[in-house]
Amino acid sequence: MNADAPTDNFSEFLLPDALMRGLASAGYDTPTPVQTQVIPLAMDGMDLLVSAATGSGKTAAFLLPIMQRMIDTPVHEGGTRALILVPTRELARQIHTHFMRLGSYTRLRAEVITGGDSKGHQISDLRKNPEILVATPGRLLEFLETGEADLSDLEILILDEADRMLDMGFAEDVLAIIRSSNPERQSMLFSATLHHKGLSRLTDSFLREPQVLVINPVREQHPDIKHQVILSDDLSHKQEQLSWLLEQETFDKAVVFTNTRDSAIALTNAMMGRQLRVAALHGELEQRERNRVMGLVHSGRVKILIATDLAARGLDVQGIQRVINFDLPRSGDDYLHRTGRTGRAGECGVAISLVSPPEWNRMESISRYLNLTFEPRIIEGLKAKFSGQTKSAKKPSPAARKKLASANKKDASKVKNRLRDRKNIGNRRKPSGTAVEAGHAPLTKRKPTQE
DSSP states (O other), X not given: OOTTSOXXXXXXXXXXXHHHHHHHHHTOOSOOHHHHHHHHHHHTTOOEEEEEOTTSSHHHHHXXXXXXXXXXXXXXXXXXXXXXXXXXXXXXXXXXXXXXXXXXXXXXXXEEEOTTSOHHHHHHHHTTOOSEEEEOXXXXXXXXXXXXXXXXXXXXXXXXXXXXXXXXXXXHXXXXXXXXXXXXXXXXXXXXXXXXXXXXXXXXXXXXXXXXXXXXXXXXXXTTEEEEEEEOSSHHHHHHHHHHHHHHSOOSEEEEEOSSHHHHHHHHHXXXXXXXXXXXXXXXXOHHHHHHHHHHHHHTSOOEEEEOGGGTSSOOOTTEEEEEESSOOSSHHHHHHHHTTSSGGGOOEEEEEEEOGGGHHHHHHHHHHHTOOOEEXXXXXXXXXXXXXXXXXXXXXXXXXXXXXXXXXXXXXXXXXXXXXXXXXXXXXXXXXXXXXXXXXXXXXXXXXXX
């Protein structure tokens, strides 16, 4: 199906009535571009290699075909029929939440297998033979090696956020899981970018003559997100600006990103000291605490989440209208994943970056990489003394640099000759009336030495 001819309604996919009721109950109305392109091909059983930006609706794009197949062709005995591999526990739980919404009128069962939770409970869940597993690679591989999990009946294998899995060092675990699964399966791989250096290793062993779809490329600007930048002088100045934004701005929910766990903890304590109701999310939290924090955010009891990049992927919370980069991210891709937490499902969002002097060059680099124009913004009474660095002079062309280097070489040669001549003055006889060399002082006659 061509993206230029989008589907106006999910009914055109001829989904089972139970899924249509689930879509209506979950508030799904018009399919997104990724859903328009992926769903028909996935329902036809094709292997897919899909590049889609975060927040594009890809979770429903692979869940609906999986659920459609299982409803239309039920299997009363057997093991896991679909496996969705993801890089983080948070993303696994978000996908399970999507499944529960879409499948609320079906009898399908899905379980989550991730590190950090009780192995005993997960083994019990596996013995119930759920049709769908959502798992992180490490814990699932453990169960495959002990025989607690079995993928011999697998019909569909999904790799979501494949580039992130590679970045986290899961390549070998993923390959081992692929080797343990039914070779006759259908496979789909979703990644923010198809240019990751390690991606071909997975695609070569994972996909068979895949259909390649590039939808909402990672560098494409999100039409529903406004990008702003506020200059800051130092850490304490940033905290004052952040406090003002959180107290004075009107929003449903906000996520504040830092680059380190220590920074997230320190900033959470600082904002609590200003009587703001905030919660922290970082990689060192135990799973039970992560679940508690996310429960507070989902319910609205906490409106402000201060997080590391752990939350940049897999965090899908309705009503996030502000993303604030307290620390500027390390790359353009990280910037996109962070800001993709807002402006989801057609809603408008604002991404604000607080930029101090050491971060200025990184901000310009992100701007160039994403072809993104930041809207400058000033908070009255909290304006920075730092005004940004002036743009450097335009770099000369390669031909001009070569010409300049040649000229410098000639000048250096002249200087050497002059120095040599000056050192040799007085060591040789010069005819009288010799002109004085430009730039040199006239020489006085030496008195004859007495013998």
